[in-house]
Amino acid sequence: xxxxxxxxxxxxxxxxxxxxxxxxxxxxxxxxxxxxxxxxxxxxxxxxxxxxxxxxxxxxxxxxxxxxxxxxxxxxxxxxxxxxxxxxxxxxxxxxxxxxxxxxxxxxxxxxxxxxxxxxxxxxxxxxxxxxxxxxxxxxxxxxxxxxxxxxxxxxxxxxxxxxxxxxxxxxxxxxxxxxxxxxxxxxxxxxxxxxxxxxxxxxxxxxxxxxxxxxxxxxxxxxxxxxxxxxxxxxxxxxxxxxxxxxxxxxxxxx
Numbered sequence: 045x046x047x048x049x050x051x052x053x054x055x056x057x058x059x060x061x062x063x064x065x066x067x068x069x070x071x072x073x074x075x076x077x078x079x080x081x082x083x084x085x086x087x088x089x090x091x092x093x094x095x096x097x098x099x100x101x102x103x104x105x106x107x108x109x110x111x112x113x114x115x116x117x118x119x120x121x122x123x124x125x126x127x128x129x130x131x132x133x134x135x136x137x138x139x140x141x142x143x144x145x146x147x148x149x150x151x152x153x154x155x156x157x158x159x160x161x162x163x164x165x166x167x168x169x170x171x172x173x174x175x176x177x178x179x180x181x182x183x184x185x186x187x188x189x190x191x192x193x194x195x196x197x198x199x200x201x202x203x204x205x206x207x208x209x210x211x212x213x214x215x216x217x218x219x220x221x222x223x224x225x226x227x228x229x230x231x232x233x234x235x236x237x238x239x240x241x242x243x244x245x246x247x248x249x250x251x252x253x254x255x256x257x258x259x260x261x262x263x264x265x266x267x268x269x270x271x272x273x274x275x276x277x278x279x280x281x282x283x284x285x286x287x288x289x290x291x292x293x294x295x296x297x298x299x300x
Contacts, residue, residue, distance in 0.1 A: 119178055
C-alpha cells in the first residue's frame with residue numbers, strides 16, 4: 045500500500061510538472077495547476093512546495109504563480125528561459141572565468157543541497173565538488189553552498205549543517221563549529237572563501253545573490269589552483285564577480 049501511495053504521489057508531481065511546462069515563463073496559479081492536473085488545491089499546494097524546495101519549480105519574481113525551475117534544465121543539460129539562468133548567466137560565468145583564471149559556477153538551493161545550474165570551466169580543468177552542471181553538493185560543502193547558507197538565518201543554517209553532517213567530510217579540524225564560523229565570516233566579509241581544505245591545491249570564493257526578491261537563494265562561485273588565488277587576491281576577485289553578476293542581472297542586485 046505504501047509503495048502504491050508513493051507511486052501515485054510521484055505521478056501527480058510529474059503531471060504537475062508537465063502542466064507547468066505548458067504555463068511557460070509566466071507559469072500557472074495554484075488553482076490553474078490543480079485544475080489541469082485533476083487534483084485538489086491542498087494536494088497541489090503540498091506537491092508544488094516540495095518541487096520549489098528542490099528547485100524543480102519556482103515562483104516568478106513578484107508573482108504567486110508557479111513555473112518550471114532550474115533543476116529541470118540542469119538535468120536535461122539545456123537552457124530554459126527563466127530569470128535564474130540562460131545565455132546571460134553563461135556569458136557572466138565566461139567573463140568571471142576569463143578574468144579570474146578559474147572555473148566559475150552558478151548554484152541554487154535545492155532543499156539541503158546546492159544544485160549547479162550553469163558552469164564554465166574555461167581552460168582550467170581541475171577537480172571540483174559538483175563536477176559541473178546538474179551536480180549537487182550538500183549545503184556546507186564548498187564555497188558556493190557556504191554562501192547560500194550565509195544568506196539564511198543563523199538558526200536555519202545551523203539546522204541544515206546538523207542534518208548534512210554525515211556528508212560534509214568532517215575531520216578533527218573541519219567540524220560543524222568551524223563551518224559555522226566560516227558562515228559567520230561570510231556574512232561579515234560579503235563572501236565565502238574555501239582555502240583548500242577539501243580538495244588539495246584547489247581554492248574557491250563565492251558570493252550570494254538576492255535576485256529581484258526571488259525566493260531561491262543563488263550563489264556564484266569559482267574554483268582555481270591555490271597558486272592563482274592567494275588570500276590577498278580574494279577581495280579583488282569578489283569585485284570582479286559582483287561586476288559580472290550585476291551586468292547579467294541588468295537590474296539592481298544585492299550580493300551577500
